[in-house]
Amino acid sequence: MLKKLYQWTLDKAAHDKAPHWLAAISFIESSFFPIPPDVMLAPMCLARPDRAFRYALICTIASVLGALLGYAIGFFLFEQLGRFILDLYGLSEKFDAFSAEFNAQGWIIVLLAGFTPLPFKVITIAAGATAMPLYVLIGAAIIARSARFFVVAALLWKFGPPMKAWIDKNFALATTTVGILFIGGFVALRFLL
Helix, strand or coil: CHHHHHHHHHHHCCCCCHHHHHHHHHHHHCCCCCCCCHHHHHHHHHHCHHHHHHHHHHHHHHHHHHHHHHHHHHHHCHHHHHHHHHHHCCCHHHHHHHHHHHHHHHHHHHHHHHHCCCCHHHHHHHHHHCCCCHHHHHHHHHHHHHHHHHHHHHHHHHHCHHHHHHHHHHHHHHHHHHHHHHHHHHHHHHHHC
C-alpha cells in the first residue's frame, strides 16, 4: 500500500496543478500522511529550477500549517484519533513514556523531526497531547521545515539530476547527519550563552 501511495504522490509532481498538490501533501504529511513532500519537491525542482525556492516556500508554509492540525489532533482528539495514528506507526505503546519527557526537550525533538526523516506527524501530535506551548512548536517547525526544504531545493537547483540520485540514495543519512549537527549547534549555543 505504501508503494502505491508513494507512486500516487510522485505522479502528482507532473500534474498541471502540482504546486497545489505540493501544498496539500506538505500539509497532511505534518499530521497524518506517511509520504514526505520531498517525493514531489525533488522532481518539481529538477523540472523547473527557476521555481525551486518557491516550491520550498510552499512546502514550508503548508507543512507548518499542517503541524497545527497535528497539534490539534493531539490536543483535542488524542484518544479518538491521535492514538490510532500512533498505532499506524507502531509507536502507541512507547508514547506514554516518551510524552513524560517530551516537553522538557520538545523544541529539540521538533527541530530534529522537522529536518530529518523522523515522522514529523508523530511529533506534532505529541506536542498537542502534551500541551507543548504552541509558539515553541511553530518556531521550531518554521526553522526545521524551512531548513529541510530549502536545503533540498538549493542542492537540486545547483547540482541537478546527479544530486537527486545522491539524495534518493542517501536521504536518511544526509538529513539525519545535518539535523544532528544543526541541533548540536543550538545545544552548544545554549551552553555557551
